[in-house]
Amino acid sequence: MMLRPTESATIWMQQLGRGQRRAEGKSHLAVIDYIGNHRSFLLKPRTLLQLGPGDAVLAAALRLAQGGGLELPPGCSVTYELGAIDLLTSLLRVAGGDAALRAYYEDFRERLGQRPTASELFHEGYSPRSVRRGYGSWLRFVGAMGDLGDGQRAVLEQAGDLLDALEVTPMTRSFKMLVLLAMLDRDALPGEIAIDALASAVAELVRPSARLQADLEVPLEDARRLARLLAENPIRAWSEGRGTGGRVFFRFEGGRFATAFAVPDSLRSDFQDLVRELTEWRLSDISAAPGAGRGSAGPIHVPGEPRRRPPPAVPARPQAAGGRPRGLDQGPCRR
Numbered sequence: 001m002m003l004r005p006t007e008s009a010t011i012w013m014q015q016l017g018r019g020q021r022r023a024e025g026k027s028h029l030a031v032i033d034y035i036g037n038h039r040s041f042l043l044k045p046r047t048l049l050q051l052g053p054g055d056a057v058l059a060a061a062l063r064l065a066q067g068g069g070l071e072l073p074p075g076c077s078v079t080y081e082l083g084a085i086d087l088l089t090s091l092l093r094v095a096g097g098d099a100a101l102r103a104y105y106e107d108f109r110e111r112l113g114q115r116p117t118a119s120e121l122f123h124e125g126y127s128p129r130s131v132r133r134g135y136g137s138w139l140r141f142v143g144a145m146g147d148l149g150d151g152q153r154a155v156l157e158q159a160g161d162l163l164d165a166l167e168v169t170p171m172t173r174s175f176k177m178l179v180l181l182a183m184l185d186r187d188a189l190p191g192e193i194a195i196d197a198l199a200s201a202v203a204e205l206v207r208p209s210a211r212l213q214a215d216l217e218v219p220l221e222d223a224r225r226l227a228r229l230l231a232e233n234p235i236r237a238w239s240e241g242r243g244t245g246g247r248v249f250f251r252f253e254g255g256r257f258a259t260a261f262a263v264p265d266s267l268r269s270d271f272q273d274l275v276r277e278l279t280e281w282r283l284s285d286i287s288a289a290p291g292a293g294r295g296s297a298g299p300i301h302v303p304g305e306p307r308r309r310p311p312p313a314v315p316a317r318p319q320a321a322g323g324r325p326r327g328l329d330q331g332p333c334r335r
Helices: 009-019 039-048 055-066 082-091 096-112 118-123 128-135 138-144 150-158 160-168 175-185 195-206 210-216 223-239 265-288
Strands: 192-194 250-253 256-259
Touching: 009 039, 039 055, 039 082, 055 082, 055 128, 055 138, 096 118, 096 128, 118 128, 118 265, 128 138, 128 160, 138 150, 138 160, 138 265, 150 160, 150 265, 160 265, 175 195, 175 210, 175 223, 175 265, 192 195, 195 210, 195 223, 195 256, 210 265, 223 250, 223 256
Parallel strands: none
Antiparallel strands: 192 256, 250 256
16 A cells, blocks of 8 residues: 655655565555545656656546556556546646647547648647647647557657757748758758758758748759858757757768767657658748748747638658658557
């Protein structure tokens, strides 16, 4: 029985760990824990289920627990009395601003058998940023909805700092996202790419869009000027940790732009899919902002019901074999 009150996740895990010590003739462990009418008791399920920050994440986990949908190691089970779930839920402080987005998300998934991407939500007038307060990030919201695969969850755990930075890094123009999309199209993210090859890839992305061409303000045919622009603006910002809380995720040396982090080969595809989703959303956002292409942008506020927006200037995605666009491979969702 867990009778010692604590507000420390470490102490709580130590208490639980004592019961998990092996002993001769010991085949299993049954733990009985108690909760009370105070937010400090939310620490217990949050620690046990290894949840991230935000009450909305815990609320989603409690709904799964009530429906028997928690993913646990083989041979393990967690049972909450209905009264306990009601009490814990009453202690949560979940912001209501994401209710409309969540309803649309669930309806989209129900109708199409797959979750919407951040860009798809944005195109319908919803802001993926609205879930940050409750879930910490767009991708953590997707994870709480049960729609990240095993590889994607591993990527979020290992590269979460970078993915979080992609969601919030300040932008007044499209440059930051264009260089990352260009690297993805050259299969150089993670990896490295010469500045002239990067400029060529950016030109290919921008060429179909008059708005993005105006944003660059450099003739696409002038490869030298374009390379110099990229080196002076987005590459310098990325390599100096500007807009990423001082964290340096990229470096620029000897005319080559490279990642300063590594991703296991087994997770490379999942990593690229998530990065592409975020960069395409951020590019849509900056393209649709008032004054786009003139250095003026701001956050999108969508009160109440969604409103339609003009189609943003997102570059056409390269085609893979068979004519299928490269990008997020949406398989059947896990409910």
